[in-house]
Amino acid sequence: MKLAYYPGCTLHGTAREYDASTKAVCKAANVELVEIEDWNCCGALEAIFDKELSMGLSARNNMKAQKTGLDLVIPCSICSHNLSRADSAMKNDNVFREKIERALGEKYEGVKIKHLLDVMVNDVGVDALAKKFIKQLKGIKAVPYYGCLLVRPSEVSKFDNPENPQSLDNLIKATGAECLPFTQKTRCCGGNLLMSKQDYAFILTKKLFDEAKSAGANCIVVACPMCHMLLDGQQAMVGKAHNAVIDMPVLYFTQLIGLAMGLSEKELELDKNMVTTTKLIDSIGKEEKKTEAKIETKAEAAE
């Protein structure tokens, strides 16, 4: 499978481990990524309310992707949302399309845009991926966190249920890790308020940690760099603001499946996560051994 690739600004900055692990995992899954040339920012959450600007900026990337003749894959939920809604506006709104075609001097035919999670779960397929998993991630007790734009609005993101999505759950289960029920799986992390109303953003994020902990999780798995920025990047600050020690590693789903594929921690850039993942990685397989040890002692006792 060959796909055009739009990393988006964060994957070349604060979410570099998502970029690295995406590339490593795609390579292992025989998905070839062709990064589109000279791409630009999609406007992110900052232009999301300036609808035409946000879609206009995104449409330039769609034009670039169109030239490759390939479907476009995007790991960031915000970029994926913006580029997808730009594609549908370019197809359905003639006035808007004419504006952008005038600005760029090119005609737009359309491009098929998918989030990386959608590609992994539905195009590569969980079963096909599972065949590449050489390591059972027993010991990892994960909650799947989808956040907002990965599954909402469902008229833009069409691949999963907007209220109770399952794709990330299924992927986590396939790695042998435990996937715990998570009531907050599609609740907002407050990312868009991080700069302007930090105390509210932190209340929203803290709720996710509280629920993850009461579910018994030892890590949170995400598919969006903004969610990761709040949950991982800001975790120390959230803890400080709420006078709490959180200590909750947050993995990109690509890092999780990369571990199951037997890829090295270096390839997955696990050292770039702000919250240390060492203890979590060390716990893999440990629980299994513990049970085995218990059985042995019991057997010994019987003798």
Next chain:
Amino acid sequence: MIKTSELDPDFKYEIANEPGGENIKKCFNCTGCTVGCPVTEIDGAYNPRKILRKALLGMRNEVLTDDSLWLCASCYICYERCPQNVKITEVMGAIRAIAQREAKAGKIKLNNPKPVFDNLFIDSVKSNGKWYEAGVSGTFMLKTKGLGGLIGYAPMGMELFKKGKLGIMPHKIKGTKEIKRIFEEVEKK
């Protein structure tokens, strides 16, 4: 008390003419947006139903200067659940766009830091094609929280820099002229 003489009956049409605001008149004020809103849950002052109702009644000035307008986290829960397909998240955007224009024209004053950040972000995309994280965040902190804010942000910036996650200089794309033309086209009314 609402003074009918102070209402602007055209306000709803003004919103409907703004990209994203088209469906505002479909709202029948069922409150579905508000009961599921994660921001309302922590601060009752943010009430999307009230904003929509006031907008439909024509309380133009009150809506445009309402600080809570800037609290929407764009999580799209209300958008997803709205039985009337009002596209509330985008309606909020349309109202914000009008508020920003009024503020630029000096007719109202906005006190929330959100538009300050958004504008710095958008300006950096306009000149570079990508957003300049260190520059935008630093300038924002300095503008809204002063030198103390900038210094307070520095340790986080250093952590990110040490991990190779934060560039000191902006990254400019080749097609900045195309970006400028996109800005020009969408700014035309």
